[in-house]
Amino acid sequence: MVKLYYSPGACALASHIAFEEAGADYEAVKIDLKAGEQKTPEYLAVNPAGVTPALETDQGVLTENAVIMPWIADRHPEKNLVPAEPFARARMNAFNGWAAASLHPALSRLMFSRPPVEGDAKEAALKVVNDKLTLAEQHLLKGPFVMGDQYTVADGYLSVFTRWCRQAGILDEGRYPKLNAHLDQVQARPAVQRALKAQGIEPVGG
Ligand SMILES: N[C@@H](CCC(=O)N[C@@H](CS)C(=O)NCC(=O)O)C(=O)O
Structure with missing residues (x-):
């Protein structure tokens, strides 16, 4: 199952919303930015930029809300979360x-x-x-x-x-x-x- 790394209320909320709108299966993994968890070796191995969101998929990791959100939408075309035209x-x-x-x-x-x-x-x-x-x-x-x-x-x-x-x-x-x-x-x-x-x-x- 894909894993979304997020921090509460931070910009990854946009990708989190896209998952819920799509009715998709995903696991949400919390990263505490105030505690510096985005800079741990474990997280940097997922996203070397040290920011959330990151999305772990079976093909590799995606970053950037502007990329993750349409990727989610494309996998659930029946939800019309992106324009078709x-x-x-x-x-x-x-x-x-x-x-x-x-x-x-x-x-x-x-x-x-x-x-x-x-x-x-x-x-x-x-x-x-x-x-x-x-x-x-x-x-x-x-x-x-x-x-x-x-x-x-x-x-x-x-x-x-x-x-x-x-x-x-x-x-x-x-x-x-x-x-x-x-x-x-x-x-x-x-x-x-x-x-x-x-x-x-x-x-x-x-
Ligand atoms: N353009 C990126 C921005 C990512 C970003 O800056 N995330 C912030 C939270 S809103 C972050 O993780 N900051 C942690 C840090 O800079 O240490 C995206 O949309 O994914």
């Missing part, structure tokens, strides 16, 4: 690429820098995050889901980051009504609730 699928991949390469690093700088960013540097990091949330609110999130009417793996991915923003008190309802409605809608899905429960965490209320 090539251009729409490319658009979804573009969104996931943006989330991985642009939104996630901006949030990591603001929220997880060690030592924490402070003063002017924190203001600058917050502005970068708000610019990216504004781009998503005004252009990238078609509504109600990222790709429009079809729920895809991109929605679970976006929700991980808007969840962090809501927890940090920066997902302002007035400024980001679509992103807030999207997060509420995604968190209400039974598969998402199962993934949250499996990680021992709760939906974040507005």
